[in-house]
Amino acid sequence: MITQPTLAARTGRGVQDWRDAAACRGTDPELFYPVSEMGPGRRQVEQAKQVCGRCLVREQCLEYALNRGEPYGVWGGTTAGERRARTRRAARAHHAVRRAGAAETSGGGDAPALAECPRAVTIADKRRLARRAIDRHGQPRTAVAAAFGVCLRTVDRWIAAERAQAESR
Numbered sequence: 001m002i003t004q005p006t007l008a009a010r011t012g013r014g015v016q017d018w019r020d021a022a023a024c025r026g027t028d029p030e031l032f033y034p035v036s037e038m039g040p041g042r043r044q045v046e047q048a049k050q051v052c053g054r055c056l057v058r059e060q061c062l063e064y065a066l067n068r069g070e071p072y073g074v075w076g077g078t079t080a081g082e083r084r085a086r087t088r089r090a091a092r093a094h095h096a097v098r099r100a101g102a103a104e105t106s107g108g109g110d111a112p113a114l115a116e117c118p119r120a121v122t123i124a125d126k127r128r129l130a131r132r133a134i135d136r137h138g139q140p141r142t143a144v145a146a147a148f149g150v151c152l153r154t155v156d157r158w159i160a161a162e163r164a165q166a167e168s169r
């Protein structure tokens with residue numbers, strides 16, 4: 001079972017903020033570092049994910065691991081391979097969003113500089129670009145959420161609002 005000091009060692013910081021609510025506190029740390037994600041390690045991955053599945057700070061944990069590029073272990077209910085795939089999808093979505101923004105900008109008018117990093121544009125721009133990335137470029141919602149640094153519910157809200165607005169025109 002992972003102890004508080006072990007968790008602190010995993011994150012390299014003292015136990016505080018979100019770590020206090022980690023469901024893996026008191027769980028064997030070895031559980032979160034399977035030798036492989038497939039084959040013999042698969043069952044271990046599933047067990048670790050079960051713990052993450054009931055964790056209240058799963059989002060924070062995943063964000064922490066993504067921000068640090070954690071190359072090993074299960075964090076936030078994801079394996080290292082899944083995080084790498086997520087990062088690749090986010091990069092593709094980012095490029096799709098930039099392409100959509102560039103196309104819009106080249107259309108002239110008073111379109112803002114949408115080819116800039118999506119994090120820098122307004123909410124209205126983000127909503128429009130998110131819809132383009134999903135509807136025109138076929139990007140997954142998860143990748144768009146990662147590209148904009150928002151949760152899936154936010155992306156769903158944006159898309160619903162954009163589609164409703166388009167239908168009302």
Ligand code: SF4
Binds near residue numbers: 024032052056058059
């Ligand atoms: S999401 Fe999983 S690894 Fe992260 S703190 Fe919660 S239980 Fe621990």
